[in-house]
Amino acid sequence: MTRLMIVSFSRLVSDPRVQRQIALFADRYAVTTVGFGPRPHPGVEHVELPDGARAWPDSKEHLLTRRYRGAYWAMSAVRAAREQLADRVGTMDVVLANDTNTLPLALWLAPRRGVHADLHEYAPREKEHQRTWRWFVAPYQRWLCRTCLPSMRSITTVSPGLAREYAAQFGVEVEVVTNAAAHRDLPVRPTTAPIRLLHTGVARRNRHLEAMIEAIRGLEGHAVLDLMLMPSEPGYIEHLGALAAEVPGVALRDPVPYDRLVDTVAEYDVSLVVFPHSTFNLEHSLPNKLYEAVQGRTGVIVGPSPDMAEVVTEHGIGAVLPAADAAAMHAELAALTPERVDAWKRAADAASGALSAEHQVRTWERAIAAIAEDGGPGGLSAA
Incomplete structure (x- = not known):
């Protein structure tokens, strides 16, 4: 052998x-x-x-x-x-x-x-x-x-x-x-108001996560955002928590074990996967969270990161922002409708096999x- x-x-x-x-x-x-x-x-x-x-x-x-x-x-x-x-x-x-x-x-x-x-x-x-x-x-x-x-x-x-x-x-x-997640056979859950948004990942300052919090300001009743973050830099999660306390509809949620992550993502409607191009690796990232969203049958909103944009556009699983900043996120979120999000979820379901770890x-x-x-x-x- x-x-x-x-x-x-x-x-x-x-x-x-x-x-x-x-x-x-x-x-x-x-x-x-x-x-x-x-x-x-x-x-x-x-x-x-x-x-x-x-x-x-x-x-x-x-x-x-x-x-x-x-x-x-x-x-x-x-x-x-x-x-x-x-x-x-x-x-x-x-x-x-x-x-x-x-x-x-x-x-x-x-x-x-x-x-x-x-x-x-x-x-x-x-x-x-x-x-x-x-x-x-x-x-x-x-x-x-x-x-x-x-x-x-x-x-x-x-x-x-x-x-x-x-x-x-x-x-x-x-x-x-790619860092694709294992294929899951999960249902497509209909979207209701308010639209539930999630961002998961490591809390690093060069990801400028403050922009996601600021993007929710003024969207009370229309959208809510949970941040599920792993600590990386001292004091940064606490800083984000203080900002989140000032914006209705934003909350920090405790991380879950990896084997429960896709099921947790499936509770939401849209995953925010928006990174500034502060490093070459961030600009060209295809992070786990993009593929976990697909297996969770949620839509995704990404910034103008070329590799993520290509996947999202090819499979119709979400939206690509013109910029990775609070203003671009706010405009996209304000225009979201349950019907549009449901279309993204159906596209994620259709792409779940091709975008699975088993294929990669x-x-x-x-x-x-x-x-x-x-x-x-x-x-x-x-x-």
């Missing part, structure tokens, strides 16, 4: 994208997972990395002097992984490496057939809104991509915009596997099978 190792420096049980990989391959290959937290699936062997180990460069000296190889191998998560995996070098057939921070480790493991890279962001511009990140970490990320990506047997990422940028900057072919993961299935079935190189040299 082909031996497949799935590596991610994340908590695997709460990483939806990696969970989809594990579920897809656990019954097809002899799978070993490497990451934080407990074993993520009963059908896999698991190598648990120690809590508190860091998968981000600790050494400012290494970054300042651009000694990137040293910066990588000095990371505590990488050191722990090397210690625990030393006796497995050359024993795997395929490694599926998640994100750029696992790529040198995957090459060091020297799988017999090769490495597939799954890139969850466009890494060289992930936090480009932070000046110190642009100065010190972005060059390190470009080094990782430049030195490792050409050695990958195949590569996937989360949206067409990111795939084009990886291809343009590093000369590699990249396919797309076929690209991973083909990529890993192609590596596993090919004699390939005997091993790959680490960056």
Whole structure:
């Protein structure tokens, strides 16, 4: 049986994208997972990395002097992984490496057939809104991509915009596997007044979530908005809560476990998925919440983000705003009718199969099978 190792420096049980990989391959290959937290699936062997180990460069000296190889191998998560995996070098057939921070480790493991890279962001511009990140970490990320990506047997990422940028900057072919949710057979629930709006996600200041709150001002009785946010930056959720208290119809709702998220989204009529273009990754995002809305049979309103706009327009599942600001959102929301929202919901129902995880993961299935079935190189040299 082909031996497949799935590596991610994340908590695997709460990483939806990696969970989809594990579920897809656990019954097809002899799978070993490497990451934080407990074993993520009963059908896999698991190598648990120690809590508190860091998968981000600790050494400012290494970054300042651009000694990137040293910066990588000095990371505590990488050191722990090397210690625990030393006796497995050359024993795997395929490694599926998640994100750029696992790529040198995957090459060091020297799988017999090769490495597939799954890139969850466009890494060289992930936090480009932070000046110190642009100065010190972005060059390190470009080094990782430049030195490792050409050695990958195949590569996937989360949206067409990111795939084009990886291809343009590093000369590699990249396919797309979106963050689609698993298919659900849910009913289309009729829309009544007031129209219920939802935004879910991580509370980060560069997403300018204040605009959503301001967009509801003056729509009393017509629309209400719940924000279901995960904390990310100290004080930001509290700041949003104070703003929400001033606008009738806006409330903060406690997050729910991931396995209940689609059912929770289905309680609403429209999902607001509006991001400013404050970073390249936000501009070209195709976030989980877009696909959770489809499986929940709710409409969506998105900003002028090209990848999201393409999906929404192609399937008729919602509206694309001319700008990602409060004024554009307010105008769209004020003009909404239950009949129009019901049409979006019916379109979401029709698109739920094509926009499901089950459809998307076929690209991973083909990529890993192609590596596993090919004699390939005997091993790959680490960056």
